Amino acid sequence: MSASPSGRFAGKVVMIVGAARGVGLATAQAFAREGASLSLADIDPAVEQVAGQLGDVDGERVAARRVDVTDAAQCQALAAATVERFGRIDVLAVVSGVLQKTARISDLPIEEFDRVLAVNTKGPLLMAQAVLPQMRQQGGGRIVNVASWFAYNGHAYFGGYCASKFALRAITQAIAEEEAENGITANCVSPGNVDTEMHRRALREEAESRGITAEEMKEIEWAKIPLGHACPPEDIADAIVFLGSDQSRYMTGASLDVNGGVLLR
Ligand SMILES: NC(=O)c1ccc[n+]([C@@H]2O[C@H](COP(=O)([O-])OP(=O)(O)OC[C@H]3O[C@@H](n4cnc5c(N)ncnc54)[C@H](O)[C@@H]3O)[C@@H](O)[C@H]2O)c1
Incomplete structure (x- = not known):
């Protein structure tokens, strides 16, 4: 039998998309340390090993699922499976993302533009659509999306990526305003170089x-x-945990810069 969890997130259910490696993996580890029940997803099947490793600590509290965040039906199925297993969704963290192949706008293959927008912008939107009915029904929740320091300005050779993260900030702000009356907050973490x-x-x-x-x-x-x-991915994970916690209760529609000051130069 597993010990009953303790920590800031004991009894809370946290869903993390993009949890197989990098920032998403560090985020899963951070929430696990704080006692959360975890619903982990990624297009990479390695997410199942991550769940296995975290589950060693307390086998009852971690579920994993292969999900392509660009597919609406898979996003809906993830939310449904999470509610079925854990009863609620307190935090949605969408960490998944892809970098574009460098190219001038004049040479950017439109398939590459579509691919980046699908993962980085449509994906978080689909995940929000999947969890919002449950969050409204339970009287609140926190959505944390991962944007970028490239979400504020266009940068040469990364026009598609910048557009995808700019747009993600806009969608996050729209969710924040629309869902405030339902007790739901929505914020971004905008990392620098990780x-x-x-x-x-x-x-x-x-x-x-x-x-x-x-x-x-x-x-x-x-x-x-x-x-x-x-920074190591743990530095971004700490900010995601903060925005998923009640300590960020008066923040919504914000973009939290965790970038070592890179925008100052
Ligand atoms: N690394 C950086 O320097 C940096 C800087 C700014 C912002 N970011 C952002 O931080 C986030 C995490 O980046 P990272 O550095 O950990 O990247 P990473 O490439 O190490 O991890 C990204 C994860 O997203 C998953 N993923 C990709 N496509 C997916 C899909 N269609 N469906 C589900 N999962 C999918 C991958 O399998 C992987 O596990 C991304 O959103 C990225 O854009 C990263």
Whole structure:
């Protein structure tokens, strides 16, 4: 028999999309430490191993499901399965995301634009549609989407990605205003450079196109960050947990910058 959970999130149900690795994995680990019941999802089947590892701590409290966040039926099924298993959904954190292949707008294949918008913008919208009826019925909830420091300005060669995260902030703000009367808050965390596979791949590709090493590319990019380095995924997870907690109760429609000051330069 598992010990009864303790912590800030004891008795709370947290759904995390994009939990197989990177920021989503760190977020699952952080909420698990705080005693939450977890419904984890990702398109990558590795999410099942993550649940297995976290479930070792307390086998009763973690469920996993393979979900493509761009598919409305799969998002609905995830929400339904979560309610069936745990009875409610207190927090939805949509961490899943993809980076675009670098290209000028003039050369950006439209299929690539569609792919990035589908995962980064349509996905969180579909997940909100899937959980909002349950959150309204239970009298509240917290939605946390992960945007980016690229959600404030267009950046050369990343026009599609920037558009997807700009739009995600707009959708999050609309949810915040619409659902305030239902006790539901909606906010974004906007990370700077996070030392995950996404960041490392971007450095490798940029290094290759410039004919330098990935290590040299890292030095160039990290020198642009006042705090001097990309953060570990745990630093973003902490902000997601905060926005999922009652300590953020007066925040809605906000974008919380966790970026080492990169926007200051
Ligand atoms: N790493 C950075 O430097 C950085 C900077 C700013 C914002 N972000 C954002 O933070 C979030 C997490 O990024 P990360 O660095 O952990 O990336 P990551 O690539 O390590 O992890 C992304 C996760 O999303 C999942 N995913 C991708 N497509 C999916 C789909 N269709 N359905 C369900 N799951 C899907 C992947 O399988 C993976 O587990 C993303 O939204 C990203 O855009 C990252």
